[in-house]
Amino acid sequence: MDFVKNIKFSNKDRLIIDAIVDVCKKSDIKIIAEYIEDIEILNEAMNKQIDFGQGFYLDKPEIEM
Secondary structure, X not given: OOOXXXXXXXXXXHHHHHHHHHHHHHOOOOOXXXXXXOHHHHHHHHHOOOOEEOOOOOOOOOOXX
Protein backbone atom coordinates (compact mmCIF):
# COMPACT_ATOMS: atom_id res chain seq x y z
CA MET A 1 0.00 0.00 0.00
CA ASP A 2 1.33 3.40 -0.79
CA PHE A 3 -0.41 5.57 1.79
CA VAL A 4 2.98 6.82 2.98
CA LYS A 5 4.09 7.59 -0.56
CA ASN A 6 1.12 9.98 -0.94
CA ILE A 7 1.26 11.46 2.55
CA LYS A 8 2.37 14.87 1.24
CA PHE A 9 -0.53 15.20 -1.19
CA SER A 10 -3.52 13.25 0.10
CA ASN A 11 -5.51 14.18 3.18
CA LYS A 12 -7.38 10.87 2.85
CA ASP A 13 -4.11 8.93 3.03
CA ARG A 14 -3.01 10.95 6.08
CA LEU A 15 -6.30 10.07 7.81
CA ILE A 16 -5.86 6.37 6.98
CA ILE A 17 -2.31 6.45 8.34
CA ASP A 18 -3.54 8.15 11.52
CA ALA A 19 -6.13 5.38 12.01
CA ILE A 20 -3.58 2.61 11.41
CA VAL A 21 -1.08 4.22 13.80
CA ASP A 22 -3.79 4.63 16.45
CA VAL A 23 -4.79 0.95 16.30
CA CYS A 24 -1.18 -0.24 16.28
CA LYS A 25 -0.12 1.95 19.20
CA LYS A 26 -3.11 0.80 21.28
CA SER A 27 -2.28 -2.82 20.39
CA ASP A 28 1.46 -2.46 21.07
CA ILE A 29 2.29 -3.28 17.43
CA LYS A 30 5.38 -1.77 15.82
CA ILE A 31 4.81 0.15 12.57
CA ILE A 32 7.03 0.09 9.47
CA ALA A 33 6.47 2.73 6.79
CA GLU A 34 7.51 1.90 3.24
CA TYR A 35 8.19 4.45 0.49
CA ILE A 36 10.27 6.88 2.54
CA GLU A 37 11.47 8.65 -0.60
CA ASP A 38 12.43 12.10 0.69
CA ILE A 39 12.92 14.19 3.83
CA GLU A 40 9.34 15.46 3.79
CA ILE A 41 7.90 11.95 3.91
CA LEU A 42 10.40 10.97 6.60
CA ASN A 43 9.40 13.97 8.73
CA GLU A 44 5.69 13.18 8.31
CA ALA A 45 6.29 9.55 9.34
CA MET A 46 8.29 10.62 12.37
CA ASN A 47 5.62 13.17 13.36
CA LYS A 48 3.03 10.38 13.22
CA GLN A 49 5.19 8.27 15.57
CA ILE A 50 5.85 5.52 13.03
CA ASP A 51 8.50 3.22 14.49
CA PHE A 52 10.51 2.15 11.44
CA GLY A 53 10.92 3.18 7.84
CA GLN A 54 12.32 1.92 4.60
CA GLY A 55 12.78 3.54 1.26
CA PHE A 56 15.31 5.05 -1.12
CA TYR A 57 15.78 8.17 1.01
CA LEU A 58 17.02 6.04 3.91
CA ASP A 59 19.11 3.57 1.90
CA LYS A 60 19.19 1.76 -1.42
CA PRO A 61 18.31 -1.95 -1.51
CA GLU A 62 21.18 -4.39 -1.27
CA ILE A 63 21.72 -6.88 -4.09
CA GLU A 64 23.46 -9.45 -1.95
CA MET A 65 21.61 -10.95 1.02
